[in-house]
Amino acid sequence: NAGVTQTPKFQVLKTGQSMTLQCAQDMNHEYMSWYRQDPGMGLRLIHYSVGAGITDQGEVPNGYNVSRSTTEDFPLRLLSAAPSQTSVYFCASSQRGGYNEQFFGPGTRLTVL
Amino acid sequence: SQKIEQNSEALNIQEGKTATLTCNYTNYSPAYLQWYRQDPGRGPVFLLLIRENEKEKRKERLKVTFDTTLKQSLFHITASQPADSATYLCARFSGGGADGLTFGKGTHLIIQP
Numbered sequence: 688n689a690g691v692t693q694t695p696k697f698q699v700l701k702t703g704q705s706m707t708l709q710c711a712q713d714m715n716h717e718y719m720s721w722y723r724q725d726p727g728m729g730l731r732l733i734h735y736s737v738g739a740g741i742t743d744q745g746e747v748p749n750g751y752n753v754s755r756s757t758t759e760d761f762p763l764r765l766l767s768a769a770p771s772q773t774s775v776y777f778c779a780s781s782q783r784g785g786y787n788e789q790f791f792g793p794g795t796r797l798t799v800l
Numbered sequence: 801s802q803k804i805e806q807n808s809e810a811l812n813i814q815e816g817k818t819a820t821l822t823c824n825y826t827n828y829s830p831a832y833l834q835w836y837r838q839d840p841g842r843g844p845v846f847l848l849l850i851r852e853n854e855k856e857k858r859k860e861r862l863k864v865t866f867d868t869t870l871k872q873s874l875f876h877i878t879a880s881q882p883a884d885s886a887t888y889l890c891a892r893f894s895g896g897g898a899d900g901l902t903f904g905k906g907t908h909l910i911i912q913p
Contacts (some may be wrong), residue, residue, distance in 0.1 A: 691843075696843075714898050716897070722900075722903075727808075728904065728905060729903035729904050729905045730844070730889070730891075730901075730903040731891070731903075732894060732900035735899055735900050737899060743899070746900075746902075747892075747898050777843050777844070778904045779843075784899055785830055785894065785899040785900035785901055786831070786893040786899075786901075788834070788846045789836075789901065791843030792843050793842060793843050794841075794842070
């Protein structure tokens with residue numbers, strides 16, 4: 688099993704550009720989520736999904752969109768990138784929800800100029 | 801909101817000694833606390849989950865305690881090795897309608913040979 692995979696590993700955007708961060712898992716997990724990690728701060732929940740077709744907001748959802756059309760994939764979209772979105776983004780999945788053991792991807796380091 | 805506090809200063813421990821990391825939480829006791837390890841440039845890796853009614857949990861050289869009176873969890877690594885050097889994250893279920901985890905900022909552990 689590949690576990691949780693994320694692409695790209697690194698990305699540089701200009702302010703106002705849009706992009707999609709990809710996340711996929713091959714463990715048949717129902718629950719998937721996105722976190723951002725900034726220096727001096729803990730991981731913060733952006734959006735999560737408890738199954739295909741179901742998504743909800745986390746702690747810091749503004750500026751991000753998500754969709755979940757399949758169990759395997761959970762892409763994160765930045766509609767109009769801002770410098771404040773410079774961060775490392777982690778996707779995670781688990782078998783039974785956000786309270787359970789989370790499997791994290793390797794992360795995407797995003798810089799917005 | 802539910803908060804998790806970890807000592808953000810680096811912890812230096814001599815090889816072979818026991819390293820003890822602290823995690824304090826606010827407000828009501830979470831049903832679960834989780835501990836993760838994060839190496840530079842990588843995603844967090846799950847280590848242990850302890851439930852509210854479990855005072856202590858062990859896994860090989862790792863031990864976690866949960867004290868609801870002190871609102872604190874302690875994470876111990878016995879017979880520490882340089883390979884244990886990493887950042888250790890404590891997390892609790894976010895609650896409040898968000899199905900995800902609230903993370904502490906992490907403690908950077910350095911095991912010196």
